Amino acid sequence: MTEEDKELFASGHRMCAGCGEGTAMRAILNVAGPNTIATVATGCLEVTTTAYPQTAWDIPLVHAAFENAASVASGIESALKQMGEKGETNIISFAGDGGTFDIGFQALSGMFERKHNVTHICLDNEAYMNTGIQRCSSTPYGASTTTSPSGDVSIGEDRPKKPLARISAAHDIPYAATATIAYIDDLKKKVKKALEADGPALVHVFAPCPTGWRHGSDDTIELSKLVVETGIFVLWEAEDGEICDINITKKPKERKPVEEYLKKQRRFAHLTDEHIEKIQKEVDEKCEQYGF
């Protein structure tokens, strides 16, 4: 094994079987390489990889709190700059959807606006999984969570998912992209571009959660593919804050019905045909906006 092949995200962590984050992390750190410093927000990724006295990280890492991975990274970047580092060290702030969409959003927006040379990577499993599957602003319409349960008079989550990557791109940052682990080369290419960008960048990684979504642990990759093939999660990238003319990186030739994606997950098991039809209609409208 050469130095380049060395896994920087070690096996033996405590993630659930089939967790999308583990696969994503391995690929991301392979691209970033050893000359990288990372911050991580409180959440699944932190809890499953840093239990004292062990660590799954073979790069320098700091976990401080839940909402501030991006501001801790701002401090690291400024310190390296002041102490004469020439910008060769990658700085990545990792956070889940809670630590990015919700509680960490202010710190993220500040980091973007101040133009720190930091790549923020959001591992999005669409709810507060570490605390027990509570609803987040990343939770999609119709998903049943422990704080947006479906019931006789409830569809579950009744609001659409917050468009994080579009809001990030609107900060006029050099690079913003979405990715899933089903298209690993696409993910790696985007991480590389983000790290090479001269300034802040965002990669929003869709990361299925078998525990929270209640799907088979062998369906993780399949769901990461279906979510793209149905048009529910569109893979794109935007450079230099261009949010009108974005580059769609995977355009399904023929879109599959959303039902194929939804029916594989028990978080959507309560949805009626009418609900599914409504979701299909909304996805159709969105895809039309994206031009497919």
Next chain:
Amino acid sequence: MGEQKGLTIQGNMATALGAKLCKPDVIPAYPITPSTLFPEKISEYIADGELDAEMIRVESEHSAMSACIGASLTGARTCTASASQGVALMHEMLFIAAGMRLPIVMAVGNRALSAPINIWADHQDTMASRDSGWMQFYAEKNQEGLDLMILAFRIAEDERILLPAMVGIDGFVLTHTVEGVQVPAQEDVDEFLPSYEPPHGKLDPEEPMTFGSLGTPEYYQELKHDQTQAIENAPEVIDEIFDEFEEEFGREYNRVTPYKCEDADIILLTMGSMSGTARAAVDEMREEGKKVGLAKMTVFRPFPSDLIKEILGDADGVAVVDRNISPGFGGAVFAETAGTFINESKSPLLKNFIVGLGGREIFKKNFKEMYEKTKEAVETGEVEKPVEWINMDEDVMRG
């Protein structure tokens, strides 16, 4: 040794100048009254090429302390300034900075906490963070604000301690008040404070380490014990560094400074800018033949229990003056002073006086009243009200 330069400046400028002399690498800061002049001055120093540093104009105090943590862990000398709601907003991160043993220094313009919103002096902001693991220093005047910044860096970075430190200067009373200060020469500060190199590792790709791990119940208590040990070791180191500073710069600092305490029956225990007024009150009372003294506390964390016992132990009564309130008990200094004497065979009678909240003036007559009330309690042997609020306006009170 270089010559010290005399300047007449506001308290915020004194702490900013003290920080500048320490050559910080990274200063993340968010403006808040009454400490705004600190980040303004630092910005000016950088803009004029007098200070080579990175200033991060963060979007909140929470991010200010978060960025301090990131910068300090990378090996940068790091400081910031804040006050009141700002210190409250960064509360979460204060514990993390101390838990990671990072020698971050923060100048605080001590100010009341809302509600009601109030921008004026009291010690509630820093007292509310007394359990965070930070060392706490309080200045009586601007000179102390400047010197304590230099001392705070030196003490915080000492390998035997490695903990963050805050330097409190009372809002407006010091932050905005112009006083004469002596400014040490840069070369002397350089000698007193060598450049900072983290002794136990930093964020370095050459030697990867994980910081801020998950501490399970098998480890957490021991790790907390070790952190606590660091601040418990601090008094000896602080005394040593205070002595060295005096030798170098000619100004004396003590964790607690006694004034006319040797033969005193009653001693006033104070912190911050009120100490000057208290000293004047003691002088006037002494002229009237009253055996009264003053103990000024400069270091509140680690709590100077040894000196408190030594200086106050032989008095009949002590008036503990708190510019803060822990609702449901009394003042924080009182609580800790009482705790210090709990197992002593001999303890002075302790009275607690709450004064000066939200910028209420503290007059000499207030200290005289405290003396009389403490004296009366000593003579009658009765403490009817252990905690009393002083200088209250009956017309404003609603019940």
